[in-house]
Amino acid sequence: MKITQASLNDVKELNNLVNSAYRGEELKKGWTTEAEILDGIRIDEKALELLIAKPKVTILKLTNQSGKIVGTVCLEVKSHKLYLGMFAVSPLAQGNGIGKALLIAAEHHAIENNCTRIIISVISSRVELINWYSRHGYASTGASIAFEDIEGRFGEPKVSVINLIEMEKVLNM
Template identity: 40%
Template structure:
């Protein structure tokens, strides 16, 4: 098996990033893995312009995981200030999920957040309907904060809701 390389995304990676993220979260292809949101949302998870905005923002970046020339995973990280980092959009190719790549990307996200942004703790937001995903994050050291965030129902760039009870719970993990 080809060695895994994790590096910052470049603008030339946007087409591959867009395809990977959509395949991990939306549509029938996403059902091959366990991170699908296809029962919660239709439409897109992101778009090329949104990815370009992330890459242009000095307080955010996308880490990418490559096996040779194949993009197999990515994660968004962001500086929220005051020692708080954030990660989201954790994406692993659906056919590779369950093999430890997601965990490696989370570890890389934690290290990069601490190194580049001075983060001492990391926050994530998760749909409460995603019990299996929440349990996975708990095994990685995350705990619920009791906070919730609204789902942006009025912005189709984040997907087309298939139910009316969507929101996010906030989870947090201290960095060593």
């Protein structure tokens, strides 16, 4: 498996991976899901193209032996913080260390960019995901935001209240 920076040539495959990992039919084969909470797509090709073009954004992709993208994460440097989002692993490949490898790559990217902490937002009802991040050194900051206050399009709510909690990992530089 290999982790490299995604390019515009990867947009279609990244779009398929992210949407299948968050809400697609394959999702039922993985251990994480937003399907009970959100409907619709997580991202589209145009949004991915815009992200790739942003100067402080890096999208990493993890490819398997046959060159297929099976994991991805979007990293944005803001001052001395690295914002981690759009973290997706193919439901068919979950449980094989792909997520952990991408988190380690994100930490390296943070250190290379003089970031002292990594920030993520997680849906508060996704307890299994919050626990997974906790096992990897992330802790709640106590901050949260209502889903409807987020800029951009991340899907259509299926439940009345969705809150995102902020978690962070402080890096030892």
